[in-house]
Amino acid sequence: MKWEDQRSSDNIEDRRDQSGVTPRLGLGGGRLGLGTVLVVLAVGWFMGISPLTLLQMLSEGGEAVPVAAPETRTPASSADDRSARFVSVVLADTEDVWRSIFASSGGQYRDPHLVLFRGSTSTACGQGQSAMGPFYCPADQKVYIDLGFYDVLKTQLGAPGDFAQAYVIAHEVGHHVQHLLGISQKLDEARGRVSQAQYNALSVRLELQADCLAGVWAHHADRSRHILEQGDVASAMNAAARIGDDALxxxxxxxxxxxxxTHGSSAQRQRWFATGLEAGTVRACDTFNARSL
Structure with missing residues (x-):
């Protein structure tokens, strides 16, 4: 992926030098992000706990066992700094794309902020922890990421590559787009009126739409700035396959x-990302009215 000569975002909040202890895996009022299932799987392996048990606890709003995090921080490594720069560039690119898309329909896009942190950090959705992976909090309209997640993505789940990492950020920004369009709010309103199985089915459609919106970003970014290199699309498709619910x-x-x-099967995630990448329109991402996912 071509990114090193592109602009960085001004909407980055770096909290990596703050100390903290990660008390629990639960997010409280927040939504599970794309990275949640990835890191929970790794945590389950490390702790000898069934990842499905942890995922069920998270999807039902419950709490899991405590996970200790270091109380002191080491200086950021050069790899961390490069990753921070990469995330900032990807965020800036999503800003450019979504500002243009919203403006073309007479709307105005509000940029989300992205918070870099280590271990744990406070959010308007409750306490966020690195064990959750990247996530979006609609209450403060911020994306949160511990850069250590990218090591898990590469080494534990076999999804390396810059574009796979960009897909993660673009997916979370997709949740921000859903928030601005009022889509995620409708799902929240349905939580108390439907069964858990019905809510999970709606959650799948929301997550697949965010995958599709990530594809919409990639479509326009490549058309405008030619960011894609050979193997990039395959890298993102591999990541989508690795984090499908059936694969996990x-x-x-x-x-x-x-x-x-709660997020869709591997095939579904690949299909909807590819749909957004090919079509490049929000209209193509209407997973809620799709007869087949």
Missing amino acids: QKSAGGAVVPERF
Whole structure:
């Protein structure tokens, strides 16, 4: 992915030098992000806890066991600094794309802020922890990421590559777009009126739409700035496959249970990212009225 000569975003908040302890895996009032299932899987492996148990706790708003984090911080490494620069460039590119898309329909895009942190940090959705992976908090309209997540993405889940990492950020920004359009609010309103299985099904459609919106960003970014290099699309498709609910359930050693899906299967995630990448329009990402996912 071509990114090193592109502008950085002014909407970065760096909290990596702040100390903190990660008390729990639960986010409280926040939504599960794309990276949540990835890091929970790794935590389950490290702690000997079923990842499906942790995922179920998170999806139902429960709390998991405490996970200790260092109380002191080491200076940022050169790799961290490069990753921070990369995230800032990707965020800036999403700003350019979504400002243009909103303006073309007579709207105005409000940039989200992106918070870099280590261990844990306070958010308007409750206490955020690195064990959750990247996530979006609609209450403060910020994306949160601990850069250590990218090591998990590469080494634990086998999804390396700059564009796979960009896909993660673009997905979370997709949740911000959903918030601005009032889509995520409708899902929140339905939480108390439907069963858990029905809510999970709606959550799948929301997450697949965010995948599609990530593809919309990539479509316009490549058309305007030619960011894609050989293998980039395959890298993102590989990441989408690795974090499909069916793939994670199989990796956890259990049976595939579609009723427990909250993000969609590998094939669904790949399909909707590809849909956004090919079409380049928000209209193409209407997963809620799609007859087939």
